[in-house]
Amino acid sequence: MWYVIQVFGGKEQTTLDLLKRFVDEGVLQEAFVPRREVMRRNDGVTTRVIEVLFPGYLFVVTETPRELCAQLKGVPAFTRMLGGSDKRFIPLNQSEIDCLEEFCGVNRVVEMSRGVIEGDKVRVSEGPLKGHEGIIKKIDRHKQCAYVDMEFMGRTKSIKLGLEIVRKNS
Known part of the structure; x- marks a missing residue:
């Protein structure tokens, strides 16, 4: 199942790196930051840049959300799993997953x-x-x-x- 973790905006990649270091591989099947390719103009020059699609959020794939939540406490950064309360976590629904996979592809960048x-x-x-x-x-x-x-x-x-x-x- 896919879950969303809230992090500080602008710190998505740093937190993703910490997550991969401090959470067991058996708990975390995949973790990524969806990105988009856009054009930016700087001093009259237009270039393609890659930026975060959902600022302040990481996406994770896990079958054990409770264990992941427990291990997030050991990550030296702000991390909070989104969803319900009382240790129940709401995964993304299948249509949201399909949409992200279709637009982002395997490299997790919307071109x-x-x-x-x-x-x-x-x-x-x-x-x-x-x-x-x-x-x-x-x-x-x-x-x-x-x-x-x-x-x-x-x-x-x-x-x-x-x-x-x-x-x-x-």
């Missing part, structure tokens, strides 16, 4: 998508948003990104993903 605007519709020609044009809520052509609504821990969250618009047809 840039490319597309065109035809009239008032977007047609994505390559990338993870291809075939998912219906979930795009807003496009920012200047920042080369699209905003999509994604289910996360039972709530709808607006997520920014990289989308390069190569041309606009009227």
